[in-house]
Amino acid sequence: MQATSDDVLIGRIAGGDRLAMQVLFARHHVRVYRFVLRLVSDPSLAEDLISEVFLDVWRQANRFEGRAAVSTLLLAIARFKALSALRRRPEEELDEEKTAAIEDPGDDPETAMEKKDKGEILRKCMQSLSREHREIIDLVYYHEKSVEEVADILKIPENTVKTRMFYARKKLAELLKAAGVERGWP
């Protein structure tokens, strides 16, 4: 049996269907949460923000135009809310304690290198990227967003999406090199 499409769910949500909202939430909330968590580095704040994201969907469902995929719309709203929350948050809260809450408990890049675990080094280096670079790598690789969809979510031209991805990967290669992993690129 085919699952109800996201567009159909949005139509039902626009009509006040609570069950449709539960289905949409169950379908997307984990990915939206992970996207937000990678941006705000605070699990509790990320939970608050995803409930706000879906509340916006509940309120605005009758304005949904079907132009973009619902998952793209959710990530765009989530990003907007995450960045707004980061702007509101005092600097002192952006400490390493919060970041530690989501960090992979594995070894640091040098120790991992000694153990020859290339995958772990790669993941550690990904954690060290800037927010902008982490975000685009997650959108392309994990959230499976096309060039056009990433452009929609980040509100940047499609060519900039490609350029930003290139520089994110280049920075990753530099971090890997510094950690002792030479990939011969770029």
Add this chain to the structure above:
Amino acid sequence: MNTTNNQVMREDIEDLLPWHAAGTLNRRDAQRVEDALATDRELARRFELVREELGETIHLNETLGAPSARAMQQLFAKIDAEPARSTRASFSLGAWMTNFVAGFSPRTLAYSATAAALAIVLQAAVITGVFVNERSSSGSFQTASHPGAGTFVVVRFTPEATAADITKFLEGNQVTVVDGPKIGGMYKVRLAEGKLPKEEVGRVLNRLQADKVVGFIAPAD
């Protein structure tokens, strides 16, 4: 010249490798990348690096865990606190919008979405202006969280409503904006200083709903 062109084409293809690895390219671009990979060993080697990054990004994200049940409880508690809405009207509007926009090009849609967003922001600024002026002229400032006693409704104005339309609506019906805009472009509006009977509120709501500037209206308490 040919070398330069080939170099540009190669860079162009290389830029697409992350999307090719994720399987999100259209058929034409995917074929271009496949053709290049079949003949360019260095490009194929770089594609393996991309695939490595893809795998580790998935691994990293999958170890982030999932939110607790609190997120869902929080969401539905907020939804339950929302005003009830007309099922039929909302649903048909959504369906209509989907059909309506299907005929436009993405660029046209981008422009109209920007224009609509701008119109809503401008409208919010105008209404806030009216709101602040009314407060100042009456000399009875009320904080947003304590708008005082009375009978209240929540209103969302239509995006096409102009400042003049909204001012005319507020003055003509002798109602006052006391709070907003909230998420969703909602404003809290005072109908009367005292508590009106339920039937009277219903009658006033029906009358206000008929006005062209009103997109949505419901009792606030």
